[in-house]
Amino acid sequence: xxxxxxxxxLIILFFGFQLSSNAxxxxxxxxxxxxxxGVFGKFDRGALQRGYQVYTEVCSSCxxxxxxxxxxxxxxxxxxxxxxxxxxxxxxxxxKDGPNADGEMFLRPGKLSDKFVMPYENVKAAQAANGxxxxxxxxxxxxxRGGGVDYIYSLLQGYEDPPAGFTLEEGVYYNKYMYxxxxxxxxxxxxxxxxxxxxxxxxxxQMSKDVTTFLMWSAEPHLESRHRxxxxxxIYLIILTTLxxxxxxxxxxxxxxxx
Amino acid sequence: MSDHDYTPKSKVGKWxxxxxxxxxxxxxxxxYPTPKNLNYWWTFGGILTFCLITQIITGLVLxxxxxAHADMAFDSVEHIMRDVNYGWxxxxxxxxxxxxxxxxxxxxxxxxxxxxxxxxxxxIIWIIGIIIYLLMMAAAFMGYVLPWGQMSFWGATVITNLxxxxxxVGEGIVTWLWGGYxxxxxxxxxxxxLHYLIPFLILGLVVLHIWALHVxxxxxxxxxDIKKPSKDTVPFHPYIVIKDGFALLMFxxxxxxxxFYTPNILGHAxxxxxxxxxxxxxxxVPEWYLLPFYAILRSxxxxxxxxxxxxxxxxxxxxxPWLDTSKIRSAVFRPLYRxxxxxxxxxxxxxxxxxxxxxxxxxxxxxxVATAYxxxxxxxxxPLLGLKEKTLPVPLSITEPVLGGSINFASAxxxxxxxx
Numbered sequence: 001x002x003x004x005x006x007x008x009x010l011i012i013l014f015f016g017f018q019l020s021s022n023a024x025x026x027x028x029x030x031x032x033x034x035x036x037x038g039v040f041g042k043f044d045r046g047a048l049q050r051g052y053q054v055y056t057e058v059c060s061s062c063x064x065x066x067x068x069x070x071x072x073x074x075x076x077x078x079x080x081x082x083x084x085x086x087x088x089x090x091x092x093x094x095x096k097d098g099p100n101a102d103g104e105m106f107l108r109p110g111k112l113s114d115k116f117v118m119p120y121e122n123v124k125a126a127q128a129a130n131g132x133x134x135x136x137x138x139x140x141x142x143x144x145r146g147g148g149v150d151y152i153y154s155l156l157q158g159y160e161d162p163p164a165g166f167t168l169e170e171g172v173y174y175n176k177y178m179y180x181x182x183x184x185x186x187x188x189x190x191x192x193x194x195x196x197x198x199x200x201x202x203x204x205x206q207m208s209k210d211v212t213t214f215l216m217w218s219a220e221p222h223l224e225s226r227h228r229x230x231x232x233x234x235i236y237l238i239i240l241t242t243l244x245x246x247x248x249x250x251x252x253x254x255x256x257x258x259x
Numbered sequence: 260m261s262d263h264d265y266t267p268k269s270k271v272g273k274w275x276x277x278x279x280x281x282x283x284x285x286x287x288x289x290x291y292p293t294p295k296n297l298n299y300w301w302t303f304g305g306i307l308t309f310c311l312i313t314q315i316i317t318g319l320v321l322x323x324x325x326x327a328h329a330d331m332a333f334d335s336v337e338h339i340m341r342d343v344n345y346g347w348x349x350x351x352x353x354x355x356x357x358x359x360x361x362x363x364x365x366x367x368x369x370x371x372x373x374x375x376x377x378x379x380x381x382x383i384i385w386i387i388g389i390i391i392y393l394l395m396m397a398a399a400f401m402g403y404v405l406p407w408g409q410m411s412f413w414g415a416t417v418i419t420n421l422x423x424x425x426x427x428v429g430e431g432i433v434t435w436l437w438g439g440y441x442x443x444x445x446x447x448x449x450x451x452x453l454h455y456l457i458p459f460l461i462l463g464l465v466v467l468h469i470w471a472l473h474v475x476x477x478x479x480x481x482x483x484d485i486k487k488p489s490k491d492t493v494p495f496h497p498y499i500v501i502k503d504g505f506a507l508l509m510f511x512x513x514x515x516x517x518x519f520y521t522p523n524i525l526g527h528a529x530x531x532x533x534x535x536x537x538x539x540x541x542x543x544v545p546e547w548y549l550l551p552f553y554a555i556l557r558s559x560x561x562x563x564x565x566x567x568x569x570x571x572x573x574x575x576x577x578x579x580p581w582l583d584t585s586k587i588r589s590a591v592f593r594p595l596y597r598x599x600x601x602x603x604x605x606x607x608x609x610x611x612x613x614x615x616x617x618x619x620x621x622x623x624x625x626x627x628v629a630t631a632y633x634x635x636x637x638x639x640x641x642p643l644l645g646l647k648e649k650t651l652p653v654p655l656s657i658t659e660p661v662l663g664g665s666i667n668f669a670s671a672x673x674x675x676x677x678x679x
Contacts, residue, residue: 039520067334067337067341072341136532139337140337140531143523143528143531144528144529144531144532145528146528148528179541219531221340221341222340222341222347226347226348226351226519226522227519227520229348229519230515230516230518230519230520231519233515233519234512234515234516234519237508237511237512237515238512240508241505241508241509241512244501244504244505244508245505247501248501248502248504248505251497251498251501252498252501252502255295255493255498
């Protein structure tokens with residue numbers, strides 16, 4: 001049995017090493033403390049609400065969030081705006097609905113059940129407005145990029161002047177964390193760009209962290225209940241395993257063999 | 260199961276059993292004499308059954324919410340993740356379950372390789388196992404296509420394109436597989452259909468696998484034929500049931516850790532980008548469990564020969580009972596084979612590693628050497644080893660060393676220890 005676990009742990013170690021070496025990127029990302037990491041990880045409610053504010057005031061003019069509905073903003077485990085707040089947020093957007101009895105499409109204030117309003121009618125329109133580059137939908141963006149939250153957080157702060165001799169085409173910007181160091185999105189954040197409702201000082205770093213937290217939640221809206229359930233499930237399994245282990249010892253003690 | 264003369268005690272039971280001997284079967288499964296020295300490497304058969312059942316049940320629930328359409332598949336997966344009650348849990352169990360399934364099957368296969376479980380009289384069990392493994396790979400590959408992310412789409416494109424290597428009819432076969440001139444909606448719907456079908460084929464083969472196992476009975480770490488039932492065996496229930504149960508629970512803890520705390524670590528980030536036929540990902544890599552074969556495929560410069568090499572790497576396993584000429588089953592008594600066994604394990608792990616790396620420079624060289632060694636092991640080393648190797652003396656029964664009988668066995672054990 002000892003032998004078995006020795007070999008098993010070696011194999012697991014090997015795969016762990018392989019996974020981590022696969023995930024390792026050439027550039028070191030900026031590090032920050034994420035409250036949602038770890039066994040008991042939870043979102044920072046304030047960061048989510050501020051992050052939503054950054055998204056709406058800055059990102060949403062180009063980036064859609066097609067899998068989110070306004071009702072999500074009031075759901076447990078998310079930014080947890082009150083239902084009245086979420087309704088007010090929804091109502092501040094104009095949603096295209098219809099056709100009505102006359103066969104006409106019409107605009108009406110948003111409701112909780114509406115999906116987030118898209119900045120562009122379609123992908124082509126988005127490309128046309130952005131020099132041919134489609135600003136990706138941000139609903140699952142964090143999970144769609146190697147490096148996840150650390151990558152997004154770094155990218156938002158990674159704008160620099162290009163090193164000497166580095167040629168940039170028209171409408172392309174230098175970002176040291178971007179693949180190939182070239183990005184079609186201009187630097188969007190500057191200190192004091194938004195005025196946070198809760199009075200937090202809106203530095204670039206703060207906004208990057210808040211909006212990245214918001215994006216993590218939008219990609220994994222059930223993260224908190226997943227962590228809670230995982231803890232319970234694993235504790236339950238450990239207790240059961242222990243009980244079964246002792247039953248096994250008892251049963252096998254009837255014959256003279258080492259288990 | 261002909262050696263069973265079981266009669267149920269109750270009249271109703273007897274009446275039923277005379278017409279359908281289910282109670283005889285149940286009795287056989289409980290009493291089934293199992294070698295008492297089976298170690299934990301033998302618990303993975305039970306674990307694999309658990310994996311299969313888990314995949315089928317979670318898969319059924321997912322199929323209720325999933326939409327197999329190129330325009331809606333990605334959205335429907337996000338719908339499952341967000342709006343279906345515990346949809347995230349079901350999907351993460353299913354996605355990580357595939358990886359856990361392969362982890363278990365690789366341990367199961369390598370256990371068989373170490374203890375010579377594929378040798379006479381267990382060749383049929385082994386060959387059925389290889390077919391199950393092939394079907395698992397097909398099911399896993401098609402399952403990975405269903406979310407219709409970038410890796411789904413491009414993985415499907417790369418793998419289906421392998422058939423174009425077949426001379427003359429290759430291109431036609433690929434078009435036929437796709438149901439069109441590229442991977443598109445018809446490809447997705449047929450993959451979904453087959454992905455739903457294959458697990459039930461596997462289930463049927465698992466029944467045959469176990470049936471074939473119950474004819475000669477289990478191999479064991481000593482690798483000798485034993486008398487059944489005897490002092491060397493224990494009834495399956497409760498001894499093996501509880502031991503398998505304990506190992507399964509340990510396995511479930513690891514499984515739960517992946518599902519609840521790192522559910523996406525085994526997948527590729529690109530698969531959270533919706534499939535786009537106009538954008539090719541920087542690196543197209545299959546899931547980790549297919550990487551060794553992917554490395555073999557890419558290590559051959561010619562496309563057709565690459566495909567042939569990859570398929571041979573799997574099919575060569577089916578010939579293993581005849582390639583291995585040694586009369587001794589267990590590697591415990593084969594000091595040389597034991598060393599080559601671990602070299603093979605390392606070789607496959609290296610293949611897996613280079614399979615994940617770009618096929619260029621040093622990686623390509625390593626992949627070629629490792630591929631060559633893989634075939635060398637099965638085609639040259641194994642047949643020769645069986646003829647040349649000086650094996651250690653094998654005990655006559657499992658209980659022998661326990662009762663303090665054979666000096667030979669004790670010395671074999673000591674040699675084994677000093678080798679570590």
